[in-house]
Amino acid sequence: MVVVAEVRTGRREWTAVGVISAVAAVAWGWALWSRPLQPYYAAAVHSMSHDGTAFLFAGFDPAGVVTVDKPPLAFWTQALGVAVFGFHPWAIALVQVVEGVAAVLVLHRVVRRWAGPRTALLAAALFALTPITAAINRDNLPDTLLVLLLLLAAYGVTRAIDDARWLAWAGVFVGLGFLTKMLAAWIVLPGLAAAYFVAAPGSRGRRLAWLGLAGAVTLLVSLAWPVVVTVWPGAKPFVGSTTDGSVWQLAFGYNGVSRLVGGTTGVGGGYSATVGAALGGDAGPLRLFDAEVGGQIAWLLPLAVVSLVVAACRARGAAPRTKAGWVLWGGWLIVGAAVFSFTGGIFHAYYTAELAPAIAALAAAGLVTASSWSRGRARFVLPAAVAGTAVLAFVLLDRTPDWLPWLRYTVLVLALLAVVAALVRAPRVAAVVGLAAVVAGPAAFVADTAVRPGSVLQSADPAAGPPSTAVLHTVFSDNIGGSAAAGYVRFIDSAYRLSPGQRQVLAFAQTSPADVTLAVEGGSYGAEPFLLNTEARVAPLGGYLGFDPAPSAAQLPQWVAAGKLRFVLLPQVFVDIARAGAGRPTAAAGDAGELTRRVRWEAKHCRPVPPARIGPDAATAGVLLDCGVEL
Incomplete structure (x- = not known):
């Protein structure tokens, strides 16, 4: 990919960004006033909104007995929304929508600095049409804010290539990500660090020094709240989901090593491992494509990986900023996919929302790059990419044969038309029809998620597309019996x-x-x-x-x-x-x-x-x- 010098964003581009953001806001904000949210976190926000101790410690209850199982930053932002509008589920949901739309805008700016306006617009659109992104942005989980903060960190790294001082801001945002979902935020660190190291000017020692400073900032911000909790001299709630009330066990045990390696240690370990394994599917290289996870994140994953491989083969002679972009998003995706694929502990499909920005950026870059190859064997790359993506979409859609049964065949027909158009050298037709084939499946999942009435049970484990609570019912039935499980599900709802x-x-x-x-x-x-x-x-x-x-x-x-x-x-x-x-x-x-x-x-x-x-x-x-x- 050849990148020219960055130009000012014109009116047409801002209009396109506005349209993408508006579509995302409508999809994520539809029926805002009647949406059931995860009650565990919503109850905590209610407590935090009228009790200072609960606010500081992420307390679940105003009596100060116990905290929730996550750090407080995401719930602080939600509590501020409640402070403005009063306690309503829609007030919390509105905060999530705003953060989600902000993530779209930040992704556009990050990709634009790397690969230009066309790729940036396509990346923003693909990100907005990622099913699991829609699912978390319609819920009240901390993952929405986590994704936004990590994108801000990526923006800091891209700016740091020209001005190293921005690298400290990247560290701040990753640290704030830790205060949102603990170790999940650190997954992107290898990609961010490698991108700066391969592209920034100056000696190797200078680059390492700046990375060391950014790492220190990351650590300082990450550990600020845990240190406050630890040294707090007065009464404080018990840190939830730990055996000893230690915030360090929460960060590096329950939300750290236990998630990675599994086992039955910790509070509720055996039961949590049973539920987590059932909800996330079996660990392994194909987990991201399985029945629980595939429909949420996998639609463009092969395209993103192939784009990365092709870029790696053609990396020699690339401009530093171009190389930095591929390294940043590639490191983000590779490390994240490896962690989520092989995690042996509690795993939910919605965790993969953290991968959505990298997949969208890499897939967009691959499509835009391939569309410019019109000579020799390279002109077959775009048709092959569209065809392969359409076949995967058919497989994912075929898992729910009673839901929009015509859609999977429509995707194949569109892909076939795009391939024919490319072969007869009608590039514009091939691009438009091929893009329709690529996004039809995930867009349908997003639309279905927007208009489908939700339930409290589903909000606890959000997913996009055709609903299925069969796994949850099976887990409850296996553990407490069929009739009691049905009563428990009604109780949760x-x-x-x-x-x-x-x-x-x-x-x-x-x-x-x-x-x-x-x-x-x-x-x-x-x-x-x-x-x-x-x-x-x-x-x-x-x-x-x-x-x-x-x-x-x-x-x-x-x-x-x-x-x-x-x-x-x-x-x-x-x-x-x-x-x-x-x-x-x-x-x-x-x-x-x-x-x-x-x-x-x-x-x-x-x-x-x-x-x-x-x-x-x-x-x-x-x-x-x-x-x-x-x-």
């Missing part, structure tokens, strides 16, 4: 509704002056309806899944004696699960030690409150235990 029975239980518990008005046993799902619909000091015992020692069974009598806790609610769904699972082991049994010990202590020392004393619907909410009086 009711997170945004506070039932009459739950309202009656809360009103009864509010008669106590305890610091924690109501503790909900078994994890966050039971506490979410209270936190999403009230400002009461309600807290989950055991953190996200109930396995955290937050508090431990040994701490419960201390909490009760100190007046911190009196009422504990055991949601009805867990009573049903216990009955359904009586006499048979479950995959979670080995992880539920602290949960089991707490429940045993509660059963021995707390008295069930008769539902008649609470309200006519109280029994539907579960069993309310009064721990203020010994049996």
Whole structure:
């Protein structure tokens, strides 16, 4: 690829960028007001929006019992949206849409500096039409902000080739990425560092010195919040999803090594590994193409890889900025794909959203470059690329044969027409029809995601295209039994509704002056309806899944004696699960030690409150235990 000197962005180009951004905003913002979000993080944002301690520590509950399992930056931005508009799911979703559109604009600027305006516009469009990008930007997961920050880091690297001081800003943005999703942000570091090293002017020592400085900045920003949490002198919530309340275990254990190598160590390790493996498919070189992941990210992945290989073969004599672009995006993609393909621990398909910018940039560069080859054997490259991409699209679409059954055949027909047009030397027709063949499948997935009503269960593991909760249902059924699993799924989907029975239980518990008005046993799902619909000091015992020692069974009598806790609610769904699972082991049994010990202590020392004393619907909410009086 030959890149001429950078020129000012003209009105037509800005108009095209605006159109791409507007289409993305519509796709990601459609039905903004009625969208169910991941209730775990939404409840935390509600708590953070009206409690300073929860805001600082990413606390899940306003009572300060436990934090969420991620650092706070993404939730800080969402809490600011709530501060402006009030607490509404659409206010959180709006923040995500704004961050997603900003990522489109930044990607355009980064690619433009590397490969010119045509490639930049195409890359922005391909990124906006990536299914998993649409899925995360319509949810409230931290991945949306993570992608934006990593793109800002890439922009810093491209500017640093001309002015090394920009490399420090790249370090700042990667560090902020760490404060968004911890070690996931560091995946791009090899690509960013290599791009600067191969393209920046000056001696090798000078380039290494600047990289060392940028690395120090990255480390300083990354560790700023963990250090504050560690040295904080006052009371603070227990760090969720850890065994000892250490933020370092969260960063480098639960969200670090455990994700990479798997195993059953840590809080809820066996159950989490079971669920993670089922949701993400088996680790291996073809994971990114499997039934769970392929439809989300794989559409243009072979095209991106082939483009990178061709660029590597033709790299000799390339301009430094051109070489830097290929190294940056190639390193980003290769390292990221390797990590996500072979991760042995918890893995969700939506993690691959981090790969979307690199795939879009490389695929766009490959298509634009191949379209300029009109002589000799090189003129067959574009038809071959379009044909190969169309065949992959057919395979991915064929996995859901009842959804738009005509589309997969349409893609093949469009690809055939593009190949014919290229062979008869009608390049414009070949380019337009070929591009339609390439984007038809992923664009249909994005459109379907925009107009399809969602559910809370799907928001916990967002995916684009034809919906399927079969994997989740299977996991729950294998662990807690079919009928109990169905009840558990209904229970999760009711997170945004506070039932009459739950309202009656809360009103009864509010008669106590305890610091924690109501503790909900078994994890966050039971506490979410209270936190999403009230400002009461309600807290989950055991953190996200109930396995955290937050508090431990040994701490419960201390909490009760100190007046911190009196009422504990055991949601009805867990009573049903216990009955359904009586006499048979479950995959979670080995992880539920602290949960089991707490429940045993509660059963021995707390008295069930008769539902008649609470309200006519109280029994539907579960069993309310009064721990203020010994049996």
